[in-house]
Amino acid sequence: MLAAMTTFASRLTRQPLPYEPDAAVDVAASFADLDPALAGLLGATAGCSPYLRGLMVREGAWLREALSQAPEAALDGILDPLGDLPLAALGDGLRIAKRRTALLTALADLGGVWPLETVTSALTRLADRATDLALKRLVADEIRRGKLPGATTEDAETAGGMVALAMGKMGAGELNYSSDIDLVCLFDETRYPGQQQEARAAFIRVTRRMTALLSDLTAEGYVFRTDLRLRPDAAVTPVCLSMAAAESYYESVGRTWERAAYIKARPCGGDLAAGERFLKALVPFVWRKHLDFVAIQDAHDMRLRIRDHRGLHGPVVIEGHDMKLGVGGIREIEFFTQTRQLIAGGRDPGLRDRTTVGGLRALSAAGWIPADVTEELIDHYRAHREVEHRLQMVQDAQTHTMPTSAEGVDRIAAFCGRTPEAFRTLLRDRLERVDRLTEGFFAPGAAEKGPELSARARDIVEGWASYPAFRSQRAVEIFRRLRPQILKSLARAANPDEALAAFDGFLGGLPAGVQIFALFDANPPLVDLIADICATSPKLARYLSRNASVLDAVIGGGFFTHWPGTPALVRELTDRLAELPDYERKLDAARRWMKEWHFRVGVHHLRGLIDAFEAAKEYADLAEAVVVALWPVVCEEFARKHGPQPGRGAVVLGMGSLGAGRLNAGSDLDLIVIHDAQGQEESEGPRPLGARPYFARLTQAMVTALTAPMAEGRLYEVDMRLRPSGRQGPVATALASFRSYQREEAWTWEHLALTRARPLAGNPDLAGEIEALRREILSEKAVAARVLPDVADMRRRLAEAKPPGGPWEAKNGAGRLMDVELLAETAALLAGDPARRVEQQLRAGVRSGFLTAACEADLLAAYRLCWRLQAGSRLLSEGTLDFENLGEGGRAFLLREVEAPDAEALLARLQERVTAAAARIDARLGPETGTEEGEGDRAAG
Template sequence: MQELRRRVAYYPFDLRHRPARARAAVDRPAARGHCGAMTDFASRITRQPLPYDPAPAAEIAAAFRDLPPEVSGLLAATAGCSPFLRGLMLREPDWLRAALSVAPEAAVAAVLDPLDQVPLADLGAGLRIAKRRVALFTALADLGGVWPLEMVTGALTRLADRAVDLSMKRLVADEIRRGKLPGARAEDAETAGGMVALAMGKMGAGELNYSSDIDLVCLFDETRYPGEEHEARAAFIRVTRRMTAMLSDLTAEGYVFRTDLRLRPDAAVTPVCLSMAAAESYYESVGRTWERAAYIKARPCGGDLAAGARFLQTLTPFVWRKHLDFVAIQDAHDMRLRIRDHRGLHGPVVIEGHDMKLGVGGIREIEFFTQTRQLIAGGRDPSLRDRTTVGGLRALAASGWVPPEVSDELIDHYRAHREVEHRLQMVQDAQTHEMPASAAAVDRIASFCGLTPEAFRATLHDRLARVDRLTEGFFAPGAAETGPDLSDHARAIVDGWASYPALRSQRAVTIFNRLRPQILKSLARAGNADEALAAFDGFLAGLPSGVQIFALFDANPPLVDLIADICATSPKLALYLSRNSGVLDAVIGGFFFAPWPGVGALSAELAARLTEIGDYERRLDGARRWMKEWHFRIGVHHLRGLIDAFEASKQYADLAEAVVVALWPVVSEEFARKHGPAPGRGAVVLGMGSLGAGRLNAGSDLDLIVIHDAQGQEASDGPRPLAARPYFARVTQALVTALTAPMAEGRLYEVDMRLRPSGRQGPVATALESFESYQRDEAWTWEHLALTRARPLVGDPSLAAEIETLRRLILTDKAVPARVLPDVADMRRRLAEAKPATGEWEAKNGPGRLMDIELLAQTAALLAGDPARRVEQQLRAGVKSGFLSAADETALLAAYRLCWRLQAGSRLLSEGQVDPSRLGEGGCAFLLREVEAPSPEALSTRLAAVVAEAETRISARLGAASDTVTKESGRAAE
């Protein structure tokens, strides 16, 4: 016996202390399995247990002394710890010798492959023999370090899959043979007549433990039995019961797998097999969080696998919510507590009797931690939808939801816990997760793990405690802080919160009561605490419900500070948040503070997201959710000084362009489905005005026109063909509707198409030849000015290039000062009358302000025949052509930049013109920072000076006709 013990290599339970070869087997299971296929079992042994019971160890050593020493040593040490495995060795000695002489993967395949030929009458016995052999072999591969955990559980899962699939198909074939499945033919048995078993839990994830039962949900595709669903269901119920008996019943050959069907919908009252329609209806109406978590791992494993995959696809919206779902944390926490209460698992960790699965720091803690995070974010990030625990943790770390070091540590603990779980079950093939109640029996498990009792206890205790620390803070809500003292006015506001819709449910109240002290502290830190509290009150009053967003705040405390910052600065943005709280998902989605992606990446991202959505209306809603998240990001970055007004304006324009670029193909495709593809080259959507110039603010609408070229094709070719002109008019209107229609997620943008030929009276879409003719022969000067900022956004590339060429030619042809200057002067007069300056900090309307400067810049571009679209480049073109002086350019740019910063900042704070006296401290501080002014008075003085200088230079350049404008503006000001 001493000799045997000397031959047993000592490999500590802690994976990090294993030899490099063993660690590689764990860290790279796929590579290890591939390379190992070329070697036999003996050459891959890296560890073995310490034999706890000398007598059976010696017996097995003698029985298998013909095997290589490392193999016979492993068998002996295993027998010294497990009476069950010792019995299997003695029952299958010849088979075991043969299996141990080949590559381990080939040995398991040699057990599973012949099952395909076993007839139904012998299938039960054949599966039991296969189970016995796979159980013995995987145990030895596990104990010897031949396979890492994933390959051990994978082999057990492959056996379960084969058993379910074969038994289901053979039993369905028997129902068909007896004429019990209506309308089915013999070949339908290959798809089990539309019946499928979904593997749930560990089986679905390929993670079956050593003595695991299997959780199945059995369904059938009712669409294959129109009018005969009742008879089909009766047959499938019989199949399910017979299959369960075949797998679960204990015979002289043992059993295959204990089978649990209780994860099906409403198991207490539903049959063991039900239709997919009935199951889908249940989950859509009353499905609970724990059922969503269960379906993370769900996988078709037997029968009609394609039908099973289609069913799981229909459940995607149920399992993976479109918004970040932090309510799942509270649900998981409540579930953990209920399990612990039911099992009496509270209290300090004591090794004897500790439940490795459900107890403190156990396997279920790691699984809950992983699955809950997956539920929170997996609806938005499909990369998180990994069925396995290890894969899920790695995906969460890759996406920034879990720190990589925490993920790595939990993976290490998870694998180690699963190994202990396997040793517990291997002793007597018991479906147990509990450590033995006696110290002597715990010592046996220590030996099974290759450790002394003292080392095993210390290592296991440390692991359990560490898992508890890593996971408990995520699940358990912290104790509420003490909030700040409130004034009577503030107390009255806070007391009124109880009546708001967001606090109707007790669950919302419970979460919010934990949050309220932190919220009030954050608001109190604002420079204008009363204003911040009032804005938060407006935000809270506007929330239609509160559980989701309060859970979001509870799990992400920095969001509370962000909300307080927004409330202290921009009540408008706070109100926007109350109506679109889903945009906060983006803040914690991992990319909120990443560099701006640009219009190309944005349009590609939106297009990809819309491609994943089948329904047209849902695509439009999906576009709205996506746009609002990015729009909110720009506003927050601007508000917090991460970008300035000009960077924000470019980003708003990029976002709008990306929406149009991604939506136009969706609209066109939907329209073509009814009326056929667009005639000829189709159409091009042009951005006009500020969108064409690539500079929008937070409240900008979109100026668009559509130009088409049917190339002589009179009508479309589709189910309901349309003549070319009404075709393009209607598809253009469809685009406008797609952008402007109020839907569940609101609207995207307001759209203005008045810059098309003939304005409101003209057709909404214009033929290319008509557009050219109109621009050359009929268009007014203001329309040529508008053309200076026109830019093709999306459509046929050759048509877009032709339109751009035409734009440049027209600008060159229409550069006639004698006509342009009087027209512009008259236009300027009309604008001054229609839209005078209305406030001290007016930035847009009035002489010397944005519209006035933009009008002059467009005039300069037109007179120069220059294609530049932005104000800066247009003014530069005016200098080059001699229309403007360098001093003009400097003065006009100074006024333009100040006015733009003021306008862009104002539109983030308010829908209309800001009033300095009512702006509030936070908003005022933001604007002063944006324009780099030390005080409101300094801003007013500087604005008046630069606007006056700009007005003087504009009037001088537009000639005598502008003198009237100056006089009339002066009288209006008086």
């Protein structure tokens, strides 16, 4: 308390030596009105740091007032008013606060007013304040715009359940002078039951906006460079994820370095209580109950990798030495401390101190480190951190590296208040002493050669030499380097034997190995990705062996970014096709492009970055983009021979699941084509065609463009049986014929199909007229006395034609996907409602009185569970779901997708929900009376 009441000048104990005397004299003279000791400190500081000299000029008036107080009061005066700033003013306000805090803490540090821990604590206080205010203001803005489901203005005080965890030096309160802030952003998903995806999307936006608010350089400067890469599996996860997802990751695949990172983790912004609950749940991951000596080898390997990557081996040379990562540097002391904490902290909670100095003292008190070694390391640590701060103060640079010139080193020596010779001698002695104190602890063991293999595994591995991928010596040489890492990655799978067998299938399917192995060699994370795929989805692994080129997209930089949406996908594919002059090359390029995006959706779903419903939308967006971008290419190629489309041309409609915007990994495309020649009898081109044959052949050309097997495979299977008169009708239908058919001839099942029809590509005016006609017909045909008996009979025929394939069946059978979809379409038809998706169709049924809210709830519960099972199983295998034969990784994926603890619980839930849904459907459709010849057969088809 006494220190807080005394003035800045009264507490000065040291100052730098001015490296640029003239600058020092000028600045001291400009502050001659201050206490001479303060003016001397300001001058000496300005003589060493151009950056701080500039801040003194810019903030002169504020600085005079600040230095007249105790530094603690001056810091409060910077930080406290920030809470009154609205969002629009927060960015500039934080930037002004940042430069004032930087100047104040620098002078308190250089003048010996504050010890190291107080300096780093002050910098961390600013980071905490900035993060907390940014999160709360941005979440409040999401709530104001109605983007955070169910949240009220009061929820902004806890950031709607979102929390930022401070990691690394920020978490420990040890930020350096020009530090990044490492954050992990999470949200409490329990606050958003049934609405987690909408909430996650809002919190991802908040995180991105927060990063920009803090990191962007403006006329007022920047606040903090923000690094989000310490989150779980950062290469593939969104910037903000649920606490449940993060906890699941750490429990299953968390690594030693992540455990070390969480020693320092601390909630710093947003919902601090939720953050504390999350960290409490993570205690078993970070702090193992047994003495964890494996952490020593992991930490040693990490040190060596850092040194190898940065070329930091060899004797200490002052010029260019890395004070953080180099020999005897700061990181050596941190690793030395954290590794011991990991070894023993599970049994001794007293060792779980976030700070480096506190951790060393706790270890010493517990007998893990001799007291004299502890105090010596603390002394070296503090001295290293002060040198690091002065390196950064010169130009506000994010650096830990000594200058490479003698003059540069001399400046740092002066900044530290020492002559060059004394500084060099002392620094070299400290670095070499830290190296000696820490190196013995990290003595490496035997080099790892990969896991021991069982006899069956050895047989598989030995058989690889005969595969086509190993025909060239170059492939063999590259793979020899990769093999230990591959086997180690596979050994981490839930069932290593299953993963190895799937990887064997992947290798066996490769036509050649050099390119793919070289890709793995240059991008080691790909090996882990392949291992994950093999451990979960042998089907996707086989797909990858036939389409290995899709991995190019993984290393292209955007593979794990947010989903772009249909318009952006259409633009991207259109631009790519426009670059190619040849029609067949366009079709091949479309195939390759689609497969890259299709693979991306599958990987994101497999890794839990998106769920089955997000994947369904993305697959549908992708299919729509292909149709929209490819249709004009096909039309242009066709017009080259036969002239432009007669009249208003044609429109491609998506039907079924495509029309509803919800596909799975194996879906085909239901399409129909409607045209309007407006009385034009034939086309005008080199080889004219009559209007009907023109559109029929154009439609066939489009189907061929989508389905033909080419060098890059095929795009999609296409089903056109939902057109008027099914297989017997023309492949393209005139608008007038379509109108009269729907009103006079169509069967009830065709009107049901119309509930999900959606124009995708073609003439916009014609598309609008078709949509208007669709809505008219739905209203006209909403006759319950006719519809309900027809649907009941249709349901009976479907049940006979497609019975359930077993207890795990999700698609066919009473109360399952097709059954619920049938009732949803019926509800939309009876309500004359244009809704296309199951959820909106059922809601229309409630509004019309056809369904009750309780009925809707039971149907949706069954539908959602069945969709998750169906979509997940189609990613893993072909045909009906056989849970027991999926493999351990596949079963774990499905259980995670549906949030079930085990297979028995999932099966019980499935039976319970489909039984309830079937009862609801039985009650709505009534007795199976009335039929129209052929309708059940065609509906079943």
